[in-house]
Amino acid sequence: MKWGLSMLEILWHDVRYSMRLSLANPSFTMIAVITLVFGIAANTIIFSVADALILRPFDFPQQERLVMVWEHNPQAGIDHLPVAPGNFIDWRQQSQSFERLVTVAPQSFDLTGTDQPERFDGYQVSADFFNALGVKAALGRTFLPGEDEPGRNQVVVLKDGLWRRRFGSDSNIVGRMLTLDGKKFTVIGVLPAAFNFPSSAGEIWAPMAFSEQMKRDRAAHFLQVVGLLRPDVGIEQAGADLDVISRRTQQQFPETNAGFTANVVAMNEDFSRFSRIYVTVLMGVVAFMLLIACANVANMLIGRALTRRAEIAVRQALGASRWRLIRQMLTESLPLSFAGGAIGVVLSILSVNLLKRGIPEDFAKFIPGFEHIAVNRTALLFTLAVSALSSLLFGLLPAWQTTNPNLIKALKQSGPGAWSAGSGHRLRHALIVAEVALSLVLLIGAGLMIRSFVVMMREELGFDPHNALSFQISLPGDKYPEEKRRSFFDELLIQLESLPAVTAVGATSSLPMSGGGNKTSFEIVGRTPFEKDEQQIVSVCAVTPGYFRALGLRVSGREFAAQDNKHSEGVVIVNETFASRFFPNEKAIGQRITREDAGNKPLEIVGVVGDIKTNGLDEAPEPSFYVPYAQDSLSDMGIFVRTNADPTLIAAPARNKVMNVDPARPVFNLKTVDRMAYERASPKRIMTALMGVLAIIALLMAGVGLYAVIVNVVSQRTHEIGVRLALGARSWDILCLTTGQGVKLTLMGLALGLAGAFALTRVMSPLLYGITAADPLTFILISLLLFCVALLACWLPARRAIRVDPMLALRCE
Numbered sequence: 001m002k003w004g005l006s007m008l009e010i011l012w013h014d015v016r017y018s019m020r021l022s023l024a025n026p027s028f029t030m031i032a033v034i035t036l037v038f039g040i041a042a043n044t045i046i047f048s049v050a051d052a053l054i055l056r057p058f059d060f061p062q063q064e065r066l067v068m069v070w071e072h073n074p075q076a077g078i079d080h081l082p083v084a085p086g087n088f089i090d091w092r093q094q095s096q097s098f099e100r101l102v103t104v105a106p107q108s109f110d111l112t113g114t115d116q117p118e119r120f121d122g123y124q125v126s127a128d129f130f131n132a133l134g135v136k137a138a139l140g141r142t143f144l145p146g147e148d149e150p151g152r153n154q155v156v157v158l159k160d161g162l163w164r165r166r167f168g169s170d171s172n173i174v175g176r177m178l179t180l181d182g183k184k185f186t187v188i189g190v191l192p193a194a195f196n197f198p199s200s201a202g203e204i205w206a207p208m209a210f211s212e213q214m215k216r217d218r219a220a221h222f223l224q225v226v227g228l229l230r231p232d233v234g235i236e237q238a239g240a241d242l243d244v245i246s247r248r249t250q251q252q253f254p255e256t257n258a259g260f261t262a263n264v265v266a267m268n269e270d271f272s273r274f275s276r277i278y279v280t281v282l283m284g285v286v287a288f289m290l291l292i293a294c295a296n297v298a299n300m301l302i303g304r305a306l307t308r309r310a311e312i313a314v315r316q317a318l319g320a321s322r323w324r325l326i327r328q329m330l331t332e333s334l335p336l337s338f339a340g341g342a343i344g345v346v347l348s349i350l351s352v353n354l355l356k357r358g359i360p361e362d363f364a365k366f367i368p369g370f371e372h373i374a375v376n377r378t379a380l381l382f383t384l385a386v387s388a389l390s391s392l393l394f395g396l397l398p399a400w401q402t403t404n405p406n407l408i409k410a411l412k413q414s415g416p417g418a419w420s421a422g423s424g425h426r427l428r429h430a431l432i433v434a435e436v437a438l439s440l441v442l443l444i445g446a447g448l449m450i451r452s453f454v455v456m457m458r459e460e461l462g463f464d465p466h467n468a469l470s471f472q473i474s475l476p477g478d479k480y481p482e483e484k485r486r487s488f489f490d491e492l493l494i495q496l497e498s499l500p501a502v503t504a505v506g507a508t509s510s511l512p513m514s515g516g517g518n519k520t521s522f523e524i525v526g527r528t529p530f531e532k533d534e535q536q537i538v539s540v541c542a543v544t545p546g547y548f549r550a551l552g553l554r555v556s557g558r559e560f561a562a563q564d565n566k567h568s569e570g571v572v573i574v575n576e577t578f579a580s581r582f583f584p585n586e587k588a589i590g591q592r593i594t595r596e597d598a599g600n601k602p603l604e605i606v607g608v609v610g611d612i613k614t615n616g617l618d619e620a621p622e623p624s625f626y627v628p629y630a631q632d633s634l635s636d637m638g639i640f641v642r643t644n645a646d647p648t649l650i651a652a653p654a655r656n657k658v659m660n661v662d663p664a665r666p667v668f669n670l671k672t673v674d675r676m677a678y679e680r681a682s683p684k685r686i687m688t689a690l691m692g693v694l695a696i697i698a699l700l701m702a703g704v705g706l707y708a709v710i711v712n713v714v715s716q717r718t719h720e721i722g723v724r725l726a727l728g729a730r731s732w733d734i735l736c737l738t739t740g741q742g743v744k745l746t747l748m749g750l751a752l753g754l755a756g757a758f759a760l761t762r763v764m765s766p767l768l769y770g771i772t773a774a775d776p777l778t779f780i781l782i783s784l785l786l787f788c789v790a791l792l793a794c795w796l797p798a799r800r801a802i803r804v805d806p807m808l809a810l811r812c813e
Contacts, residue, residue: 028304029336031704032297036340036390037347038697039293042286043386044348045355048379050283053275057268057369058197061134062228067235068270069101069225069242072263079263083225085210086218087249087257094245097230097238102126104224108474109156109204110666111166113179117659117666119474120162122204129205130157132228133197139163140174140189148207155207156185160193162203180204182476182664198224198271201365218249218256227264239264271368277766278687284760285445285694288438292698294390295431295438296705297336301329302428303708326396333391341387348383349375358686360679362671429745432709436749437756439702440786444757446688446695447778448768453688455770457681462612462621463512463551465677468640469647470511471670473658475635485633488661492639493544495657501645506547507629510539511638512612512673513680524582525592525602538578539614539624540595542632548573548609550642557589557607564628570603571628578623579608593625603627617680617769640673647672687767699789707793710742735798742794750783 060066069091071081083091083103092101107124110117126132127148136142142157156178158167167173176187185206196202229238242262249257352375356364364370473492475485489507496505509518520540523529530536545560555573564571572593579588588608594600611621629637643650655667761773771778 025304028300032300032336033339033343035293035296035701035704036337036387037343038701039286039290040337040341040344040383040386040390041347041351042289042694042697044344044375044379044383045351046279046282046286047382048348048352048375049355049373050279051376051378052369052372052374053367054272054279054369055268056372057271057275060197063268065099065229065231066133066267067227067229067238068265068267069227070263070265071221072261073259074261075259081260082221083223084218084221084256085214085223086216086253087246087260088223088225089210089215090245090249091225091242091262095238095241097233097241098227099230100128100132100228102129102132102226103208104129104198104226105208105222107206108668109180109206110182110474110476110664111178111180112182112664112666117664118166119666119668120203121201122156122206123198123202124206124208127207129226132226135191135195137189138192139171140187142189142191143207148209150209150211153207153209154183154185155188156180157189157191157205158187159191159195159203163190180206182479196368196371199366199368200371218253226267235264235266275367275369277763278683281445281764281767282687282690284763285442285691288442289694289698290386290390292435292438292442292701292705295435296701296708297333297390299428299431299435299705300708301333302431330391330396337387337391340390341383344387345375345380345383348379355686355690358689359682360675362669363679363682428709429741432706432742432745433749433752435702435705436746436786436790437753439698440750440753440783441757441760442691442698443695443782443786444753444779445761445764446691447782448761448764448771448773448775449684449688449691451771451775451778452768453681453684456617456684459617459770461512461617461677462610463553465673467643467645467647468550468673469643469650469654469670470638470640470673470676471654471667472511472636472638473665473667475665477635480635482633485635486630489544489629489633489637492658492661493546495660496639496641496654499641499650499653499657501643501650502641503644504546504550504642506550506640507544507637508547508640509542509629509634509637510614511640511676512551512614513617513676514614514638521596522593523596523600525594536582536623539622541624541626542629542634542637543626544629547626547640550640551612552642553609553612555607555609557605559607560626560628562630565630568631570601570631571606572603572625573607573609574605574625575609575611575621575623577611577621578625581623617677617684619769638669684767684769699786702786703789703793706742706746706790707796709745710738710794711797735795738798739791739794742790746787746790746794750787753786754779754783 058066069083070079071083071087072079073081088101088103092098095101103124103126105124107122109120109122111120125143125148127143127145130136130142137157138160140157143155146152147155158173163169163173170176173187174189178185178187191205227238229235239262242264246257246261250260352373356370356373359367359370475488480488493505493507496502518540519537521530521537543560545562545564548555548559557573560571560573574588582588583591588605591605592602593605594602605625609626613619614622614624639654641647641650641654651670655670658665658667757779758774765773
């Protein structure tokens, strides 16, 4: 017990001494803490993101047994194809590896019978879906066995947020009838507030009822399949089990199942695959940030420790053990690391909230785990661990380096010139080289992201997004047969054109930047058909005659007109990419093509229109063509309205015009086209901003670290500088003497950094657009920038050296 109390007293003494030492040199302490704050905060922020998006996007009771099952065709390069109903039925009936196998399919619900019709995103699921996930209703119940059979599936459960927002947290909601898609559904339950599967966009869940025809369908791939493995079954065993079943179906149904097997993936791994590339790069960046911060603080501590080597030698001469001195010096580093960690936590909380607000809600709701991003208990434990680790990283090196001096030399020498060379300085130089190298890798990564983002934003969308409004409408097929659909949109477009400030209106089956439309294969009339393995798949959109005018696109040839209807010859307008790829040396207008999904009826190309971004800002235009809506009328259409004023002013009038045509039709995804483009660019914008900020901080830390080394060199060589000046040395000679070492270290760091950047930036390739991961301009400009900052960091203390008074310098000894 006495030994224990003695150890506590010694520790308390060391802590008090380290606090006095920190307070005695506030500028040193402040710089060290700020450096650590940035390094620790950056790691805490990105760990919070990784924890939510990669490690725990979902947290169900039996999470480790939950998997996603997809169809897989290695020869075609397909590994995440949704499952056909007929194949799912076979898996569920014949597999021995799953306790439960359930389906999920996106389904939108139009709520009517109220003052304002509204559309909600939701899902159709198997009756035992919630049982497979281990989720119980917070109010009421979930689905019972048999409620996914035709005729018994008119029940729904609601998301907690929808229940609170739309129904005012009505405790009597269970048993209430809702009119969804024109049918009566009974609300049987409300889910827990934390439930967000498959994404937080879903607000209504209904049972999926398979008709007999659907059970035999092996061509329509639209089901997501969730599996709950048996307790003694692993993922590989489950995959092998489904492969046996798949091989049987390949033989039984070769037309639809040839080459297809099953792909079983852990649920968290599957849902995080899109976030993983962004978060992985950021985790590497912040790890570099922490290493740079630790190298910087270690350099500062070594510099301070070098001035105390005589003191340390005296302590050792008086009997202090090396371990006792190392423990004391490590204790001196603890206040710095934990102060950096405490302030870093506060900065992390503010930054995480800022980061979440920076991603548009309509985009964020489709990111699994996004709502879980927070500096939670796990993140705080991580910060504590990082703080302790950083304390060891930057504390142990100077402690080990300075506690074994040559006692005789240490006791003989004192003053600023002592210990001006040796292993302590070699270690400091090595740390500077490492700092510069790490900073260069980080800066080049940020430079690549910035250049890629600039290229992406400079590229034309293909149309003018300003002063434009868009929204979507879906017509139920049973209420709106083909002729009524055409009449609905004809009347709606006429009413929208009558609005003040509206200059053009058009409708399309796929709005720009929303996915590119339906896919189809085609053949060119008069040419040899494409080989089966070279079949051309392109996007096809149905548009109204005014659509291209609304987008501000000029058509070479002619636009669609009212006479292009169901009774006229089939016509298409192709985009420039289509024309240049398939008719490179001839005129596309006048050529004829056939669509596989339209009975191979010949269609004449009557025009060529400019390319537009159909999928996203970071994707190149793809071959596509347009058909008249009157010849290919669809139920789901997007409306594009061009105005000569603020488009938000016509949002409410446009909604009213829709209600004039059909009061039961909800308008959804109503937003300005500028807003749509902003949402599409959000992931790249956030990633670029994060890497840019981190790179600037790393650049400053590298400069500060180099500055500290040169200041120390100048202070320790003051006497030598004075002698040189007294003997007639020129200012240029002194400048070269004092900066030469820093420049040499910088060049060594740049060489290592360039090699590292060439190797490490390859992982960023999927994030880049318009440039390569080895973009020479970025590598050259960033290297020059870092060299200039390093040169400035060397020049500032060197300028002080050339102003030294020789008489004062000679007295320094």
